[in-house]
Amino acid sequence: MDKYSYLDVIPKIRVYEKNLIDNSIMDRMLSSNNIDELLRFLSETTYSRNVDGDITPFNYEKVLTTELDSLFTDMNSVLKNNNLINIFTLKYLYNNLKIMLKSKLLDIDSSNLTFEFNVINNLGIYEAVYNENYKYLEERISSIIKLLMNNFNDNKDLSEIDIMLDKFMFEDLKKKSREIGDSFIISYIDKLIDIFNVKALFRIKKLGLDKKILDRVICVSGNIDLERIKSLFIEINDNLLIKFSSIYIYKYIKSGIEKFIDNDEVSLLDIELDNYLMNFLKKGKIFTSGLSPIVGYINAKEMEVRNLRLIIMSKINNIPSEVIRGRLVVNYV
Secondary structure, three states: OOOOOOOHHHHHHHHHHOOOHHHHHHHHHOOOOOHHHHHHHHHHHHHHHHOOOOOOOHHHHHHHHHHHHHHHHHHHHHHHOOHHHHHHHHHHHHHHHHHHHHHHHHOOOHHHOOOOOOOOHHHHHHHHHHOOOOOOOOHHHHHHHHHHHHHHHHHHHHHHHHHHHHHHHHHHHHHHHHOOOOHHHHHHHHHHHHHHHHHHHHHHHHHOOOHHEEEEEEEEOOOOOOHHHHHHHOOOOHHHHHHHOOOHHHHHHHHHHHHHHHHHEEEEEEHHHHHHHHHHHHHHHOOOOOOHHHHHHHHHHHHHHHHHHHHHHHHOOOOOHHHOOOOOOOOOO
């Protein structure tokens, strides 16, 4: 891809960036005395456009998801590249696919858990899952639904749906990144894959499960070969620092690995991996051409929504501010 293809888009991205919530506002929210005060701070931002009246503990989730919907609607209009938009919306599509499949198989209504974004074909998924009508879906998703429904009829294992859909999603992401052909996008997706696989490795070790579970859960390879992931899994915990030391992300997650070795705790490792990705994206913010500022902004907005959701839910449950702060991903602005 020609790095100058989106030269005219970058100025628009800079305008969008100005509406991102900076550290000072996040700190005000964290330091707020109660949930009502926090939501008043949020109402002073662009999020207020997503609701008539005040933002409350009863409507904040709709406010946050509407903000994400607006993000992808805006980016779809600006970028005019379906493959590029799909890179970012694919996880929401697969999330909705998980929810609808399990709702169908368990005969429950989980429609409140799906993402209702304009850029996601929820009607097509619904028709395929509930009515076996596949004419509104692309062949790839149709074949996945048929495969998973047949598998469940054979083994009755709901966990297989989550595992297989994660694998399919990362396969699609890797394929689409190569189709786009941009080196930054390829690097970004490979890092996403590595982060998923490393998190899976440590979570499965924490649960004391065997290597067969890891083999089922890890997806395609990114920068870290899958055989390397598997070999790390069978190491005793005390050897993990040494064995990880030659892997490119080691210095960014060393403290998290140490904490895992000390007490089987993965929360610090999770946040260090997420911070590593955000800091990687922040380095691309300075460029005036190419896809890195676009990718960075979209991720920044998604992470902003994630952080806001975490802060609001924690305040509602009276979790101390210092505890919340330790769970937030580093800010983009």
